[in-house]
Amino acid sequence: MVPVDGVRPRDLVDTYNAARSGGRRHHALDVMARRGTPVISADDGVVRRISTNALGGRTVYVVDPQQRFVHYYAHLDRYARGLREGQRVRKGDQLGTVGSTGNADRDAPHLHYQLLRYANARMWWAGDPVNPVPYLVLRGNKR
Numbered sequence: 393m394v395p396v397d398g399v400r401p402r403d404l405v406d407t408y409n410a411a412r413s414g415g416r417r418h419h420a421l422d423v424m425a426r427r428g429t430p431v432i433s434a435d436d437g438v439v440r441r442i443s444t445n446a447l448g449g450r451t452v453y454v455v456d457p458q459q460r461f462v463h464y465y466a467h468l469d470r471y472a473r474g475l476r477e478g479q480r481v482r483k484g485d486q487l488g489t490v491g492s493t494g495n496a497d498r499d500a501p502h503l504h505y506q507l508l509r510y511a512n513a514r515m516w517w518a519g520d521p522v523n524p525v526p527y528l529v530l531r532g533n534k535r
């Protein structure tokens with residue numbers, strides 16, 4: 393499911409291969425939306441980490457139940473009330489709201505969403521990124 397409430401698959405602009413500083417590629421998807429729009433879980437999973445960092449701002453990592461994929465949600469304005477590490481979430485459950493925390497442009501709030509392969513138990517966050525766009529087949533719809 394598209395991880396922003398009300399956004400349709402055909403609204404997405406594929407920014408996966410966009411250039412970033414230092415010759416890097418984006419390897420993620422930016423979903424532009426108004427500040428405060430619900431950010432929702434793209435799939436069923438478990439909240440693995442809630443943390444703040446300089447680039448991503450307020451972030452959440454969700455791992456799917458089969459531990460095949462890691463979903464990374466960044467630049468959140470706020471976290472969903474009561475969100476905690478270890479919590480099970482279902483597709484469409486709210487994780488937070490769209491914002492511009494971290495290095496995002498204040499005037500262009502968006503969700504930075506990255507899909508990664510689950511690497512291993514020790515380095516679970518460090519797997520290879522995958523372009524999520526072909527998998528986002530349902531309109532974002534908050535449960």
Ligand SMILES: [Zn+2]
Pocket residue numbers: 418420421422503504505
């Ligand atoms: Zn981004």
